[in-house]
Each structure stands twice: as structure tokens, then as C-alpha cells.
Amino acid sequence: MFRTTIQPRVSETDGVGHINNTTVPVWFEAGRNEIFKMFMPDLSFDNWKMIIVNMNIDYIGQLFYGKEVEVLTWIKQIGNTSLVLYEELHQDNRLCAKGTATYVNFNHTTQKPEFIPQHIREQLEAHLF
Numbered sequence: 718m719f720r721t722t723i724q725p726r727v728s729e730t731d732g733v734g735h736i737n738n739t740t741v742p743v744w745f746e747a748g749r750n751e752i753f754k755m756f757m758p759d760l761s762f763d764n765w766k767m768i769i770v771n772m773n774i775d776y777i778g779q780l781f782y783g784k785e786v787e788v789l790t791w792i793k794q795i796g797n798t799s800l801v802l803y804e805e806l807h808q809d810n811r812l813c814a815k816g817t818a819t820y821v822n823f824n825h826t827t828q829k830p831e832f833i834p835q836h837i838r839e840q841l842e843a844h845l846f
Contacts, residue, residue, distance in 0.1 A: 718844055721748040721788040725780065736780035741814050742772060745804045748788030749818075752802070755837050756822065766831070768823040770799070774816035780808050791846035795838060798822050798830035803846045 723744050731737040749767075756766040780786060786808045793803040799821045806814040824831045833841070 718846075719748060719751050719788075719790040721750070721790070723747060723786040723788060725782045725784070725786060727782060730782045734781070736782065736786075738776060741774055741776070741780075741806065741816075744786065744788055744806060745772075745774070745790075745814075745816060745818065748790040748804060749802065752790070752792075752820075752841070755840050765825070766822050767820045769818055770821050771819040772816065773818075774814055776814050778808075778811055778813040780806065780813050784808055786813075790844075792841045792844045793817060793846045795833065795841050795845075797832055800833065800841060 725736055725740075729736050729740040750760075753760060753767055757764055786806055789805045789807065791803045792800060794801040799819055802818045802820070804816050804818065805812055821830045822833050823829070
């Protein structure tokens with residue numbers, strides 16, 4: 718599991734007084750940085766591999782400004798060329814959102830998916846849900 722702490726910003730708070738629902742996908746993405754580094758250690762867009770093809774989010778409870786949010790990210794499934802993540806957002810020890818995201822290991826030059834290399838697969842397996 719990967720753990721990332723988010724400090725909510727005032728700009729992410731909406732008129733109803735809670736964190737806007739459009740912020741949650743951005744926070745989930747912040748929890749994926751260590752996974753991105755497995756595929757692109759220098760995080761260079763010149764050789765970016767991870768293409769998101771699906772994302773689903775369940776909003777469980779409200780999130781608020783002024784309190785840290787913890788993003789928990791696991792590997793749910795590893796395919797030949799893709800992987801599925803399972804993610805959760807917690808605030809005050811409450812589950813506030815959960816979701817999945819599917820990424821494809823993609824080669825921009827050939828415009829085709831590529832097999833996930835064995836050394837990366839082994840790193841991913843260490844974080845299975």
C-alpha cells in the first residue's frame with residue numbers, strides 16, 4: 718500500500734463548505750506518484766507510459782478544509798499490459814471516498830500497449846490489495 722498525505726486548500730472548498738467532488742480524482746492521482754516512478758523513474762513526459770483508461774469513485778462521506786486527508790493506494794490487479802488500482806481517502810479516521818483506476822502501460826511511439834516488465838510487476842505485487 719502507498720500512503721500520501723494531502724493538506725486541503727481553501728480553493729478546493731465549495732460553497733456548501735466541504736471539499737468539492739471534482740478535487741477527489743486529483744487527490745487520488747497524487748497517491749499514484751510512486752507507481753508512476755516505477756514505470757518512469759525520472760517522471761519525464763518524454764517517455765510517459767501510464768495512460769488512464771477508466772476511473773470509478775464512490776463518495777462515502779464529506780471532506781473538509783483544515784484537516785489532513787490520507788490517500789491509500791493499492792494494486793488490485795495486474796494484467797499483461799494494464800493494472801487496476803484500488804484507492805481510498807480518509808479524514809479523521811473515516812472512509813470518505815473509494816475508487817478504482819485502470820492504467821495501461823502505453824508506448825506513445827508505436828501507439829500500442831506494452832507488456833509490464835517483470836521487474837516492475839514484482840514491485841507492483843508488493844502492494845497488492
